[in-house]
Amino acid sequence: MERLKVGVLASGRGSNFQAIIDSAESGYLNIEIAILITDNPAAFAIDRAKKHGISYLVVTPEQFSSKDAYFSHISSELQKLKVGLVVLAGFMRIIGKPLIKAFRNKILNIHPALLPAFPGLHSQKQAIDHGVKISGCTVHFVDEGMDTGPIIVQAAVPVKDADSEDTLSERILKFEHKIFPQAIKLFSEGRLEVISNKVQIKGILFDDKAITNPPLS
Numbered sequence: 428m429e430r431l432k433v434g435v436l437a438s439g440r441g442s443n444f445q446a447i448i449d450s451a452e453s454g455y456l457n458i459e460i461a462i463l464i465t466d467n468p469a470a471f472a473i474d475r476a477k478k479h480g481i482s483y484l485v486v487t488p489e490q491f492s493s494k495d496a497y498f499s500h501i502s503s504e505l506q507k508l509k510v511g512l513v514v515l516a517g518f519m520r521i522i523g524k525p526l527i528k529a530f531r532n533k534i535l536n537i538h539p540a541l542l543p544a545f546p547g548l549h550s551q552k553q554a555i556d557h558g559v560k561i562s563g564c565t566v567h568f569v570d571e572g573m574d575t576g577p578i579i580v581q582a583a584v585p586v587k588d589a590d591s592e593d594t595l596s597e598r599i600l601k602f603e604h605k606i607f608p609q610a611i612k613l614f615s616e617g618r619l620e621v622i623s624n625k626v627q628i629k630g631i632l633f634d635d636k637a638i639t640n641p642p643l644s
């Protein structure tokens with residue numbers, strides 16, 4: 428079977444991109460990373476692409492007359508390469524309709540909170556400010572809304588009284604690097620089905636383990 432071609436969009440340091448590269452190189456993921464597309468010529472993600480021999484494109488919105496034109500261009504670049512899955516690994520823009528339409532239920536995003544709580548920017552700070560005891564991260568399909576698409580995988584971590592935005596972000600990030608490759612694997616194996624905005628996963632044995640914070644005493 429031909430390997431799934433994945434296009435990655437990233438704007439910054441690209442630690443999630445790195446987790447995906449590592450998962451592909453170790454054989455956990457049977458995918459080909461066809462391209463990195465970035466809107467930021469200074470993104471560290473570019474260095475990671477170069478180091479691993481992955482092609483990349485810098486495409487900035489200023490080169491286009493409208494947001495639709497920008498995302499149509501990205502979409503056609505991905506289609507040219509026969510990309511079957513688009514992964515947003517810290518891509519700091521709201522995705523335009525032309526890309527969503529061309530890749531309906533084929534775009535994954537990672538968000539550093541347990542959606543639908545704390546969508547948008549600075550989710551870790553939002554979680555701390557709200558005083559939640561458990562937060563985490565979510566991989567979801569991208570739709571027209573802001574972090575509203577069907578949820579695929581979530582991981583929960585405790586929020587501690589002494590947490591700062593940075594310490595909580597770091598705790599969550601470790602799990603981002605685990606569940607993003609997991610979700611890509613489930614997608615690449617054809618195990619995700621979206622039924623009325625909910626994702627059903629084929630062949631999963633769910634368990635009843637829960638985390639409580641503070642721990643039960």
Ligand code: GRF
Nearest residue numbers: 440441442443517537538539
């Ligand atoms: C991550 O926290 C991700 O959840 C959010 O943006 C951040 C990107 O980090 N969408 P990195 O560039 O993958 O290191």
